[in-house]
Amino acid sequence: MMRYLVVWIALLLLTGLSYLAAQLHLGAWEIFVALAIAAVKATLVGLFFMHLIEQRFTVGLVGIVTMLWVALLCLGVAADVGMR
Amino acid sequence: MKVHDQYDSLETQQHAARLGMWVFLGSETLLFAALFALYMAYRMIYPEGFAAGVEHSDQVMGTLNTVVLITSSFTVALAVHAVRDGHRRGVGWLLLATIALAGVFLVIKGFEYAHHFRDGIYPGHLFDNDELDTHGRGPILFFTLYFFMTGLHALHVIAGIVFLGVVAVVHRRRPYTSESYVPLDLGALYWHLVDAVWIFLWPIFYLMK
Numbered sequence: 001m002m003r004y005l006v007v008w009i010a011l012l013l014l015t016g017l018s019y020l021a022a023q024l025h026l027g028a029w030e031i032f033v034a035l036a037i038a039a040v041k042a043t044l045v046g047l048f049f050m051h052l053i054e055q056r057f058t059v060g061l062v063g064i065v066t067m068l069w070v071a072l073l074c075l076g077v078a079a080d081v082g083m084r
Numbered sequence: 085m086k087v088h089d090q091y092d093s094l095e096t097q098q099h100a101a102r103l104g105m106w107v108f109l110g111s112e113t114l115l116f117a118a119l120f121a122l123y124m125a126y127r128m129i130y131p132e133g134f135a136a137g138v139e140h141s142d143q144v145m146g147t148l149n150t151v152v153l154i155t156s157s158f159t160v161a162l163a164v165h166a167v168r169d170g171h172r173r174g175v176g177w178l179l180l181a182t183i184a185l186a187g188v189f190l191v192i193k194g195f196e197y198a199h200h201f202r203d204g205i206y207p208g209h210l211f212d213n214d215e216l217d218t219h220g221r222g223p224i225l226f227f228t229l230y231f232f233m234t235g236l237h238a239l240h241v242i243a244g245i246v247f248l249g250v251v252a253v254v255h256r257r258r259p260y261t262s263e264s265y266v267p268l269d270l271g272a273l274y275w276h277l278v279d280a281v282w283i284f285l286w287p288i289f290y291l292m293k
Contacts, residue, residue, distance in 0.1 A: 001162070001165060004158060004161050004162055004165060005158075007158075007161075008157075011157075011158075012151065012154060015147065015150050015151060015154065018286075019143075019147050019291070021291075022291040022292075022293070025293070030292055031292045034287035034292050035287060037287075038283050038284050038286070042280045042283050042284065045157060045279060045280050045283070046276075048161075049161040049279075050273055050277075056099060059099075059102060059103055059106050062103065062106040062109075062110050063106065063110070066110035069114055070113065070114065070120075073114075073117055073118065073121050074117075074120070074121050074124060077121040077122075077124060078125075078128070081124075081125045081128045081129060082128060
């Protein structure tokens with residue numbers, strides 16, 4: 001119970017932090033900060049709400065492989081568009 | 085709960101169900117990832133037009149929806165927690181709260197869409213907004229992706245409502261127990277994924293000016 005409450009509050013705080021950061025006009029850092037905070041939030045959801053932390057490794061492996069494919073996809077697209 | 089022939093134990097059987105759900109969620113993630121990659125590609129080509137599009141989004145409504153969805157993830161996590169701890173009462177209410185929050189999310193999204201339509205912001209060639217048209221083709225691509233990605237996400241929200249609704253009805257008839265709650269667990273997993281996707285949709289459409 002406590003664990004979920006803490007994660008929920010952390011998610012709300014991170015949402016507030018992300019909102020505030022967006023008002024600061026950080027320039028080139030803005031995109032990085034927004035996505036980094038989103039990644040932390042998604043990790044919290046995955047580990048605690050979705051119980052990844054207590055599952056067998058095979059379940060975590062599916063998550064890891066998914067993230068690898070996402071990274072590969074984004075890298076490929078970025079390289080393609082960026083080098084035109 | 086019955087253990088089917090192909091499994092050694094209940095634990096293995098439930099692990100298989102959970103693993104299958106995770107593989108499905110992985111494929112769902114990749115479906116959205118393709119669209120995120122498309123967003124990235126167009127944002128690299130039209131940085132100024134995309135910034136103008138984000139500027140035009142309703143940041144307050146978007147942020148409110150983020151809070152709503154995160155809270156709904158919390159309530160469904162509590163429902164699973166309650167069942168695992170052997171409680172039966174309260175689970176139905178937590179599921180109902182989750183579904184209600186999902187409804188609130190859709191209503192807020194609907195108001196946002198209505199706002200956009202009033203400003204002449206539609207997907208594709210229907211786009212007709214004089215102010216944004218001064219920024220070239222970028223805003224059109226931005227809002228086409230906006231409608232497609234948030235629309236696809238909204239369909240997932242509806243699917244989640246149905247999934248959790250069925251789980252709630254089943255629980256009312258024959259309450260889940262700490263030994264047997266796989267459908268509730270899988271429904272909650274699905275709902276958390278819907279939440280996680282929105283966690284990324286929020287910055288790219290509302291924050292990154």
